[in-house]
Amino acid sequence: xxxxxxxxxxxxxxxxxxxxxxxxxxxxxxxxxxxxxxxxxxxxxxxxxxxxxxxxxxxxxxxxxxxxxxxxxxxxxxxxxxxxxxxxxxxxxxxxxxxxxxxxxxxxxxxxxxxxxxxxxxxxxxxxxxxxxxxxxxxxxxxxxxxxxxxxxxxxxxxxxxxxxxxxxxxxxxxxxxxxxxxxxxxxxxxxxxxxxxxxxxxxxxxxxxxxxxxxxxxxxxxxxxxxxxxxxxxxxxxxxxxxxxxxxxxxxxxxxxxxxxxxxxxxxxxxxxxxxxxxxxxxxxxxxxxxxxxxxxxxxxxxxxxxxxxxxxxxxxxxxxxxxxxxxxxxxxxxxxxxxxxxxxxxxxxxxxxxxxxxxxxxx
Amino acid sequence: xxxxxxxxxxxxxxxxxxxxxxxxxxxxxxxxxxxxxxxxxxxxxxxxxxxxxxxxxxxxxxxxxxxxxxxxxxxxxxxxxxxxxxxxxxxxxxxxxxxxxxxxxxxxxxxxxxxxxxxxxxxxxxxxxxxxxxxxxxxxxxxxxxxxxxxxxxxxxxxxxxxxxxxxxxxxxxxxxxxxxxxxxxxxxxxxxxxxxxxxxxxxxxxxxxxxxxxxxxxxxxxxxxxxxxxxxxxxxxxxxxxxxxxxxxxxxxxxxxxxxxxxxxxxxxxxxxxxxxxxxxxxxxxxxxxxxxxxxxxxxxxxxxxxxxxxxxxxxxxxxxxxxxxxxxxxxxxxxxxxxxxxxxxxxxxxxxxxxxxxxxxxxxxxxxxxxxxxxxxxxxxxxxxxxxxxxxxxxxx
Numbered sequence: 001x002x003x004x005x006x007x008x009x010x011x012x013x014x015x016x017x018x019x020x021x022x023x024x025x026x027x028x029x030x031x032x033x034x035x036x037x038x039x040x041x042x043x044x045x046x047x048x049x050x051x052x053x054x055x056x057x058x059x060x061x062x063x064x065x066x067x068x069x070x071x072x073x074x075x076x077x078x079x080x081x082x083x084x085x086x087x088x089x090x091x092x093x094x095x096x097x098x099x100x101x102x103x104x105x106x107x108x109x110x111x112x113x114x115x116x117x118x119x120x121x122x123x124x125x126x127x128x129x130x131x132x133x134x135x136x137x138x139x140x141x142x143x144x145x146x147x148x149x150x151x152x153x154x155x156x157x158x159x160x161x162x163x164x165x166x167x168x169x170x171x172x173x174x175x176x177x178x179x180x181x182x183x184x185x186x187x188x189x190x191x192x193x194x195x196x197x198x199x200x201x202x203x204x205x206x207x208x209x210x211x212x213x214x215x216x217x218x219x220x221x222x223x224x225x226x227x228x229x230x231x232x233x234x235x236x237x238x239x240x241x242x243x244x245x246x247x248x249x250x251x252x253x254x255x256x257x258x259x260x261x262x263x264x265x266x267x268x269x270x271x272x273x274x275x276x277x278x279x280x281x282x283x284x285x286x287x288x289x290x291x292x293x294x295x296x297x298x299x300x301x302x303x304x305x306x307x308x309x310x311x312x313x314x315x316x317x318x319x320x321x322x323x324x325x326x327x328x329x330x331x332x333x334x335x336x337x338x339x340x341x342x343x344x345x346x347x348x349x350x351x352x353x354x355x356x357x358x359x360x361x362x363x364x365x
Numbered sequence: 366x367x368x369x370x371x372x373x374x375x376x377x378x379x380x381x382x383x384x385x386x387x388x389x390x391x392x393x394x395x396x397x398x399x400x401x402x403x404x405x406x407x408x409x410x411x412x413x414x415x416x417x418x419x420x421x422x423x424x425x426x427x428x429x430x431x432x433x434x435x436x437x438x439x440x441x442x443x444x445x446x447x448x449x450x451x452x453x454x455x456x457x458x459x460x461x462x463x464x465x466x467x468x469x470x471x472x473x474x475x476x477x478x479x480x481x482x483x484x485x486x487x488x489x490x491x492x493x494x495x496x497x498x499x500x501x502x503x504x505x506x507x508x509x510x511x512x513x514x515x516x517x518x519x520x521x522x523x524x525x526x527x528x529x530x531x532x533x534x535x536x537x538x539x540x541x542x543x544x545x546x547x548x549x550x551x552x553x554x555x556x557x558x559x560x561x562x563x564x565x566x567x568x569x570x571x572x573x574x575x576x577x578x579x580x581x582x583x584x585x586x587x588x589x590x591x592x593x594x595x596x597x598x599x600x601x602x603x604x605x606x607x608x609x610x611x612x613x614x615x616x617x618x619x620x621x622x623x624x625x626x627x628x629x630x631x632x633x634x635x636x637x638x639x640x641x642x643x644x645x646x647x648x649x650x651x652x653x654x655x656x657x658x659x660x661x662x663x664x665x666x667x668x669x670x671x672x673x674x675x676x677x678x679x680x681x682x683x684x685x686x687x688x689x690x691x692x693x694x695x696x697x698x699x700x701x702x703x704x705x706x707x708x709x710x711x712x713x714x715x716x717x718x719x720x721x722x723x724x725x726x727x728x729x730x731x732x733x734x735x736x737x738x739x740x741x742x743x744x745x746x747x748x749x750x751x752x753x754x755x756x757x758x759x760x761x762x763x764x
Binding site for chain 1: 366367368369370371374378439446619622623626627630631634643646648650651652654655656658661663665666670672673674684685688692747749751752753755757758759761762
C-alpha cells in the first residue's frame with residue numbers, strides 16, 4: 001500500500017494545473033455556452049501538446065513521455081478541475097488502446113496525438129442499451145452497421161474506435177469518421193460538449209482487438225471519467241467552502257453556521273472517498289491487474305459523489321450557484337453527464353452484486 | 366502510488382489470519398457470548414492476550430526497546446484489522462491509541478514501566494475523560510488534581526463511561542491542575558496514568574444497550590506522585606488530541622466491517638430459499654451487498670491511507686481522521702441494516718438463544734452501533750474539524 005505521489009507526478013500535476021488555470025476561466029468558457037461556438041479550444045490543445053502533456057502515456061519512441069495510467073489520471077483530474085474544453089479524455093484513453101492493440105497504421109498516428117494534430121475518440125454508448133459491453137452494433141465482412149449516441153468530438157477526430165459485435169463476439173474496431181457511409185447528426189448535449197449521433201451503414205471497419213481490447217478501453221475510459229470527476233468534485237467543494245466563508249447573513253459569515261459547515265464537510269468526505277476508490281482502480285489498471293470490481297466501485301462512487309456534491313454545492317451557494325455569470329453551474333452539467341455515461345451507479349452496483357454472488361466476499365483480496 | 370498489498374504484506378495478513386483463527390476457540394466464543402462479557406476480561410480472553418503478546422503480535426509495529434518487533438505502522442494496522450475481522454475483542458484503545466500517545470509524551474520511567482506490559486498483553490488501560498457534566502465539551506471537566514509540597518497530587522472527581530475499568534490496570538485520566546481564568550479552559554488540564562489499585566478509586570457498573578458494560582469511576586482523595594504525569598503540567602490538551610486522533614482510526618478500522626460482510630455473503634451463498642434458489646442470487650440481496658461493499662471499499666482505503674501516513678510521516682491529517690470516523694460510523698450503521706435484511710428475522714435471536722444465525726452476532730451488532738457516532742468525539746465535532754482544518758472555513762459559532 002503506497003499512496004505516494006512522486007515528484008515527477010507532482011510536476012505533471014502542477015504543469016497541467018498551471019496551463020489549464022491560465023487558459024480556462026469562466027470568461028473563456030462563456031464563449032461555448034449555449035453552443036455559440038463549438039466547445040473545442042484548438043489553441044489550448046496546441047499548448048497542451050507543446051508542453052508534452054498529450055504524450056503522457058505514449059511511448060518515448062513515438063515522442064511521448066512513456067508514463068502509465070497513474071500519470072494520465074492526474075492530468076485528467078486537472079482537466080476536470082477547470083472543465084477544459086478539449087478532447088483530452090477521449091483522445092488519450094483511445095490512444096492507450098491504440099498503443100496496446102493497434103496495427104502499424106494506427107501506431108503511426110500516435111506521434112500525431114503527441115503533437116496535437118490527431119484527435120481520437122470512441123463510440124461506446126447506444127440508444128436503448130445501457131450495457132456498453134454488449135453492443136447492438138454489428139460487424140460482418142469488415143462492414144459496420146448500427147447506431148452510436150453521444151459520441152464526443154467526432155468533427156475533430158481522425159479515427160474513431162467502435163465497440164461492436166461480430167458473430168456474437170464483442171470486438172474493438174477502428175473507423176474513419178469522415179467515411180461517407182456514416183450519417184452524423186450534431187447533438188445539443190447537456191454540457192455543450194460537441195457530440196454526434198452516428199448511424200453506420202456498411203461502414204468499413206477494421207478490427208484491432210477482441211474482448212480483451214474492449215474491456216481495456218471501457219475500463220480505462222470509465223476510470224478516466226472518475227478521475228475527471230475527482231477534479232470537478234474537488235473544485236465544487238473548494239468553490240463552496242470559499243463562497244460560504246465570504247458570504248455574510250445575519251451579520252456573520254454563513255460558514256460559521258454548523259448547518260453550512262457540516263454539509264460542506266459531507267462534500268469533503270464524498271470527494272475523499274471518490275478520490276481513493278478512483279486511485280485504487282487507476283493503480284490496478286496501471287499494474288495490468290484484474291480491475292473489474294474496482295472499476296464498478298469507482299464508477300458507483302463517481303455517480304453518488306458527483307450527484308451529492310453537485311446539489312449540495314448548488315444549495316450552499318444559494319442563487320449564485322445557478323447564476324450563469326458565476327462558474328459553479330457548469331460543474332452541475334458535467335456531474336450529471338459523467339454520472340450517466342458508461343454506466344450509472346445502479347448499473348455498476350448490479351455488476352458488483354453479480355461479482356459478490358459469484359464469490360467475491362473478501363474486501364481485502 | 367500502488368494501492369495493493371505487497372507479497373510480503375499479503376503473507377503477513379494470511380499468517381495473522383491463520384493465527385487468529387486458531388485463537389478463536391469455541392471456549393473463547395462461549396466466554397464472550399455472555400452479556401457484558403463481549404469486550405473481554407474473562408480468563409480465556411486474558412490468556413489469549415498474553416499469548417498474542419508472547420508471540421510478538423501486539424508489539425508488531427513497536428520499537429525493540431519496548432519489546433516490540435519494530436515492523437512499521439502498516440504492519441501494525443494489518444494485524445489490528447485482521448484481529449478485528451476475526452471478531453476478537455481486541456482492547457485497541459490501550460495498544461493503538463493510549464500507547465502511542467504515552468510513547469510520544471510520557472517520561473522514560475513511565476514508558477518503561479507501562480509500554481512493555483501493554484505489548485506483552487498483560488495490561489489494560491481505561492480512559493477517564495468524560496464526566497457527568499463534560500462530554501462533547503470535554504475541556505469543561507471538573508475533576509481536580511491539587512499538587513502538594515511532597516510532589517504528590519490529590520485528585521477528586523467523577524468520571525463517566527470508563528469502559529473496561531472493571532479489568533483495567535491503569536486509568537488514563539484528565540484532570541484540572543491550573544487556574545482556568547489564568548490559563549484558559551484547555552491550558553489548565555493535565556494527563557495522568559494512574560494504577561487502578563491506588564486507594565480512593567472506586568467504580569460502579571453501567572450496563573448499556575449493546576450488552577457492553579461501562580462504568581462510573583469515582584476519585585476520592587486519590588494521591589498520585591508527579592512522576593505519573595504524562596506530558597507537562599497543564600499540557601494535557603495536546604496529549605488528549607493526539608490520543609483521540611489515533612482513537613478515531615482505531616474505532617472505524619475496516620476489519621470488523623469486512624469480517625461481517627464476509628460472514629453474511631457466506632451465509633447468503635449457502636442458504637436456499639423455499640423455491641430452491643440461493644439467497645445470494647436474489648437481485649435485492651445482491652444490491653444490499655453491493656451497496657455495503659461500495660462503502661466498505663472506501664473505508665478500507667481511508668484506513669490504509671492513514672496507516673500509510675503514520676508509517677511515512679508519523680502523523681495523521683486531522684480532517685482525514687475525522688472523515689474516517691464520520692463515514693466509518695455512519696456508513697456501518699446503514700450497511701448493517703442492509704446486511705440484517707439479508708439475514709432476515711432470524712438475525713434478531715440473541716447469541717445465547719437456540720436457533721440464532723451466525724451465532725447471534727448481528728443481534729448484538731445492531732445494538733452496539735449507535736455509540737460509534739458519538740463515542741470518540743461526536744460526529745458533529747468531527748464535521749467542525751473538517752470544516753475548520755480540511756476546508757479552512759471559519760470556526761463555527763458557539764453560544
